[in-house]
Amino acid sequence: MLLLCWAKPSLANSVGISYGQQDYQVSLPTNSNVSLKPVGSAVSLTLDLGTDWLVDFDYQQWADEQSVNNQFDLTLDIKTFGSGLTYFLNDWSFSTSYSRSEIDTDYSGKRRVANSLTENITASSIGGSVAYGQAIDNWFYSALFSGLYSSWDFDKLEVINNLSGSGSNSDSGSGSDNVSILIREEKSAGNSTSLSASISLAHFWPITAHRGILLGGLFSWHYLLAGDAVLISRNGRNFSSVSRNIYDQRAQSNAALNTISGDDSYGQVSFYVSYDLTSSLSIEFDSSVNVASDYNVRTWSIGLGYLF
16 A cells, blocks of 8 residues: 655645556456456545544546457456545554445457356455654655455356357357357355555655655555455455655645555555645656566556645
8 A cells, every 4th residue: 555654743635636557467267367457537535634633535446448369358347435544643643444346347258149257346445554654854754554354245147158050150140040048156255364564755855835846655565364365366455545645734645556466475666756736736646566476566646636
């Protein structure tokens, strides 16, 4: 999770919109994997509840489609809602979060009488984190430890068309054909528990009294404590992630992308840059890549943050 968090002198409300892309691994009916690159948009809202409290909400939607070996079309649709609550105590912060995702994957054959497969995953995640951060001059340092529990329900519906008849030709449609339809349905459920630790460093370069550039980097390590890594790769990790950047009575919030990995443990390197267009409007860009992972997962997003 891309989270740059440091001391909180004071805050205001903020809203953000973003557009980005991420990698997503899909298991095919042929027992092979294909990497999709869904693109999507997100909107986030952060509210200052008082001197020491923040609450945030975000909604994200991603989609992609791909033709696989000219045999069938693959479509992916992801929708996620997330919320979080953060309490600040001196240089410490304590956060809890919840997210719910709907992930739909459809496989449709290209032949006249073709099979189809639909997979639906409903995933929920609850997380908590503890962070420590300091601001020294224009430098910001932070360290974070977090835990995440995820559960999901998996539904699969497969429609198999069996074609028979004299002189049948499934591609051209000639001959007398008889089609029998076989429907298979599968339901399952699972859960996982993971731990993460991260360190971050950022620097702010003031340009004018109300404008400047913030550049930050983060390294995190994720460890699967319990659960099935293969199911995590298929069903997705927690898609909801919000990055927060706090500096001198300003806050920018954008919906960041969270990568997916089927590994038991893996690292992630993230970079973040923000430029103040005005005292209340900023443009932001972030990117991340997995390290020591079986999957070459990359993400990026660009967005606008408005402080009010």
